Amino acid sequence: MTVLIAYGSRRGGTAGLAEMIGAELVAQGLPADVLPADTVTSVDDYQAVVLAGSLYINRWHPDARKFARRLSEGLRTRPVWLVSSGPLDDSAATSVLPPVPQVARVSRNVGARGCVTFGGRLTPDARGFVAHSMAKTRAGDWRDPAQVKAFATEVADVLRPSRAGAES
């Protein structure tokens, strides 16, 4: 069965991260669908879910939060990982960052297997008053392909035995 990577993203950085996770899972032999969280109405067709959301002022993207609330029943009965993105510096690559309180709460509610925070991205042409002025000094891309690969490998390692079990 397929792994769902659902994401909430304001400026595309987390969407790109979700695509990277999906591509890595596929490369490791696990079929994956990557979809905006607000378009998903059920997780019934999925073996497992990775739910990703960008962080703004220490809050998880509303589409990720609403997804977790709306589909909590389905999430409680399958493996789930929660992804946040992320700091505009190398802190996510050099240390293990704890989830923000909202993500920690979702994690407890759905019994997530893990929470991970990846570095973020802010483009120099970011729109919006605050983002635009932040971009003058903090634009850059801290999403780390090696860290994404390590995370996807962890997910694939958990899911492969159950897939084998389901097929035998």
Ligand SMILES: Cc1cc2nc3c(=O)[nH]c(=O)nc-3n(C[C@H](O)[C@H](O)[C@H](O)COP(=O)(O)O)c2cc1C
């Ligand atoms: C106004 C603003 C507030 C932000 N607040 C946080 C924050 O609280 N924690 C954090 O880790 N990153 C924060 N960031 C960085 C974003 O999470 C990062 O740019 C992320 O990759 C954005 O994802 P998106 O492109 O999917 O929207 C902030 C960025 C902006 C522009």
